[in-house]
């Protein structure tokens with residue numbers, strides 16, 4: 001397939017997220033140098049949604065747009081932001097071989113002192129190990145290597161041009177041996193074809209064997225062109241698989257639900273968690289906690305985000321899930337130390353915070369007392 005590059009200069013490169021995406025990647029910012037991806041995985045969620053803007057979705061893997069002003073924009077925009085975790089770079093080949101923008105972006109992240117998060121399939125990432133180590137020494141680095149499964153048949157069906165699984169695991173090992181926090185993004189877990197105990201456990205064991213500390217399991221989303229491509233790839237394996245998916249996503253036509261039913265997602269999460277525990281691997285990525293007065297807010301918010309996840313896995317009511325999520329956002333974004341607030345105003349001060357109810361306030365106080373002990 002012919003590959004084209006198109007250079008352009010966007011007016012902005014850093015996306016500032018409304019809320020940190022706990023308890024998943026914990027990122028507040030994101031900045032990426034390329035639009036489109038040569039690997040062209042059938043299930044890639046970037047095919048759908050707003051990522052491509054007005055571009056023809058079928059051009060996703062044939063046209064790579066290159067943000068040639070990425071470095072200047074990143075330096076300028078980070079200079080106006082509070083340091084927090086930024087998801088940065090894209091080591092896809094051949095774009096990164098040709099332009100090297102991700103390496104230069106890491107140089108800016110190091111210079112500006114921001115903690116860094118990377119999600120990646122490409123082994124080219126190890127080229128920049130020196131910079132990753134330097135950023136890790138100065139602030140923090142967390143990396144997730146994307147591995148949907150370790151089954152070659154599924155890899156071939158859904159991501160035929162992406163880097164091989166063995167090379168991704170070798171990348172994980174190199175990072176782990178360099179002292180960098182690394183784990184697996186076990187996403188998307190392919191419904192029915194890739195969600196057996198064996199599929200999940202094989203990936204968790206492979207992660208552990210290569211120095212990974214955690215596995216984040218997540219299901220397959222369905223949106224627009226990405227849904228069409230995913231259904232077609234499933235049909236290639238087995239028409240019954242496609243039909244099973246259409247039932248799972250309640251798709252009589254080509255407009256499926258975005259996700260499977262909550263019961264399926266929660267059960268998958270519980271199974272991943274149990275298998276992670278069995279193999280002494282975490283099922284969440286530990287959060288970066290800054291060594292500043294607001295670090296305690298991040299620690300308490302992390303606890304609340306984890307409670308949110310626990311409730312999702314337990315299929316608790318939406319009300320209970322959102323009670324923790326909203327409280328987590330409040331604490332995470334509080335401009336003053338929650339420990340100072342508690343010292344001055346006690347439980348009443350915590351209860352007066354927006355979206356922090358009595359039970360959650362009490363839980364925050366318990367966590368504050370534990371952190372003081």
Ligand code: SF4
Nearest residue numbers: 037039040041044121
């Ligand atoms: S490698 Fe990642 S970004 Fe590229 S197509 Fe595959 S899933 Fe999408």
